[in-house]
Amino acid sequence: MTTGSPQTFADRLAVLNYIAGRNAQEVAGVAVLRDRYAADLQRLELLVAQQRKQDAELAAKKGGRLDGACATTVPGRGTVG
Secondary structure, three states: OOOOOHHHHHHHHHHHHHHHHHHHHHHHHHHHHHHHHHHHHHHHHHHHHHHHHHHHHHHHHHOOOOOHHHOEEEOOOEEEO
């Protein structure tokens, strides 16, 4: 990279600094979304586990297996139940 003058070098450095700052902001935003997704997924998995337990208890009370009508479909996880 040829600068030509100290001012040109300083200008380019300022632009690179600005770009680096913007990139850092974007990465921080993605990290927040990732953490929110992980927390939501954990809550969803807990609910699915509770549903499975309830389905098993109900099946035991009925003395048999639940039919497919009580199954729950979770996006990305398939049918539960």
